Amino acid sequence: MKSIKTLLGGSLLALSLLAQQAPAADKATPIHxxxxxxxxxxxxTEVLRLIVEKGYGYPTDTLPGSTVSLEAALAKNDIQVIGEEWAGRSPAWVKAQAEGKVFGLGDIVKNATEGWxxxxxxxxxxxERGIKAMAPELxxxxxxxxxxxxxxxPEQPDHGRFLNSPSGWTSEIVNSQKLKAYKLTDSYTNFRTGSGAAxxxxxxxxVRRGQPVLFYYWSPTPLLGRFKLIKxxxxxxxxxxxxTLADASNPNPRPTRSMPAQLTIGVSQPFKAxxxxxxGFFEKVDIPIDLLNKTLAGMSEKHLEPKAVAETFLREQPQVWKPWVPAEVADKVSKAL
Incomplete structure (x- = not known):
């Protein structure tokens, strides 16, 4: 009997500690x-927020930042969710993941890619456009x-121009290091655009003017849904x-293509608990890449706001998103739309 009481006491203590570590979900404080x-x-992000708000009843908001700053904020739980995390890319993410501070949930867009x-x-x-091949052996x-x-x-005519990602993106660091690793710094300028939209x-x-352009890009994106491109x-x-490419301070980067892409939903440790x-919902998210690229192309061409496109997506593609959530959650979302 004494051993049973001791066992029960230990179990209750363990449950008490777990309860302290994983507080009940709060429906008053927004999920950032x-x-x-x-x-x-x-x-x-807008698709996830609509389902979280309309289906589960949790309030949400968004906080701005670059890829690097958002990953740092996630590790500190200053934000709780990054809707599209290219997991394992940045040293900050790898370190925070190893320490159990962040987690990548699901495999949300399969066959994602990036490159030049x-x-x-x-x-x-x-x-058809009267354009002759400019670099037939490229x-x-x-x-x-x-x-x-x-x-x-145009600003340095003895060099070519490579269009890089905006500063503050993890890919901008990688591409800058690749220019060194591929020994292209003497022949190409590293031109950083001010934003993804730029x-x-x-x-x-x-492309519309039929001019040559060399650039970094990725998929899923509207661009790859609109134009014929060669990687x-x-x-x-x-x-x-x-x-060596992911580390901006490495003086001797070595050549390699980018890490195979795995798109996840990044969450903080407190959020996960x-x-x-x-x-459970985030782990099931799976968006077909062809459908996503087509949707993004329409959003870009018509200059639509992401939230409006997310609402249309949820109305018109129930066969895609309803398997992610329990039936009662799906019903709440559908009625709210």
Whole structure:
């Protein structure tokens, strides 16, 4: 009997400690989502927020920041959710994940990709538009030095121009390191756009005018849903070389293509403990990439707000999102729309 009481006492103590570590979900305090600035991240964030608010009854809001600052905020629980996290990319994320401060939930968009791109007409021409091939042998990043005049930088005419991500994005650090690793710094300028929208506008303008342009981009995005593009070959992925690209302070970056993409929903440790119902939902999110690219293309072309597109997505694609949540949650969302 004494041993049973001791066992029960220990169990009650353990349960008490767990209760202290994982407080009950609060329906008065908003869940802070990172205010992601690129199109797919913005749309996915609004889809998640609508389901969380209308289906589960939790209030939400968004807080702005760059990729780097949002990941730091997530580790401190200053925000609780990043709707589209390219998990394992930045040293900050890797460190926080190893310490159990952040978690990547689900595999939300399969077959996502990123790399360096050129319009298809640069390599193959476009007879319908009267455009001749400008770099017919361009296949790989290794071929870029001999085509620097094709991608001439108007501000530095003896160099080509590479359109990088905006400063503050993890990919901007990686691309800057890749320029060094591929020995392109003597032949190409590292041009950083001011925002994701500015990068999109720069590329879109060049494509519509039939001009050559070399740029970093990724999918899911509206751009890849609108234009015919060619992704340049890069060396096979090497995990150790990748570490030298992700570290902006590394003076000797080594060449490799980017880490295979896994898009997750980033959450903080307190959020994971406090909202098991939302964790279960986030782990099931799965958006077909072709549908997402098409949706993003329409959002961009019609200049629609992400929240409005998210509402339309939930109304028109119930077969996609209803399997993510319990039936009663799905019903609440549908009625709210």
């Amino acid at each position: 989502f990172g205010d992601i600035t690129w199109e797919s991240g913005s749309l996915i 791109w050129v319009p298809e007409y640069v390599v193959k021409g476009d007879p 296949k790989s990043v290794d071929d870029l030095p001999k085509y620097k005049d094709v991608f001439r930088d 990068l999109d506008a720069e590329v879109t303008s060049a 340049l070959d890069e060396p096979p992925f090497d995990a150790e070389a990748w570490k 406090q909202y098991p119902d939302l964790v």
